[in-house]
Amino acid sequence: MKIDRRLLMTGIPLIDRQHEAYADLVDRLFDLARRGNVERQMLFLERSAVIQYAMEHLDAEEQLMRSEKYPAYEEHRAKHDFFRDWTDTLSSDLEGDVDLDEYAKSLSKWLIAWFCSQVQTDDIKLALFLKHKMRG
Numbered sequence: 001m002k003i004d005r006r007l008l009m010t011g012i013p014l015i016d017r018q019h020e021a022y023a024d025l026v027d028r029l030f031d032l033a034r035r036g037n038v039e040r041q042m043l044f045l046e047r048s049a050v051i052q053y054a055m056e057h058l059d060a061e062e063q064l065m066r067s068e069k070y071p072a073y074e075e076h077r078a079k080h081d082f083f084r085d086w087t088d089t090l091s092s093d094l095e096g097d098v099d100l101d102e103y104a105k106s107l108s109k110w111l112i113a114w115f116c117s118q119v120q121t122d123d124i125k126l127a128l129f130l131k132h133k134m135r136g
């Protein structure tokens with residue numbers, strides 16, 4: 001099962017390409033969890049790849065919002081900041097006695113659930129604003 005890309009599409013090509021790339025990375029985590037016997041190092045690397053990409057994407061989106069003088073910028077950014085704060089809590093949670101299979105499973109679920117809901121609320125709203133402006 002792959003993540004349903006339709007849930008991540010906004011109609012803004014730059015954003016959609018990045019959302020797709022994010023979903024590809026989370027799919028890899030899902031695959032890892034599905035195969036089981038998850039290795040710590042592999043999980044760490046795949047998780048880092050998702051997070052690093054997500055950070056770049058959130059920055060890019062914020063840059064776009066600022067350059068387009070998007071009125072709901074602060075509210076949207078606060079959602080991104082929630083994600084950034086979450087990543088700050090991750091430093092050592094893969095060490096020690098952790099069920100890595102379970103961790104990989106719930107992590108991938110969380111990463112896609114958070115992302116989808118953020119897209120469906122804030123990114124869709126941003127996309128509407130941009131489309132309206134372009135037609136303007």
Ligand SMILES: [Fe+2]
Nearest residue numbers: 061118122123
């Ligand atoms: Fe966003």
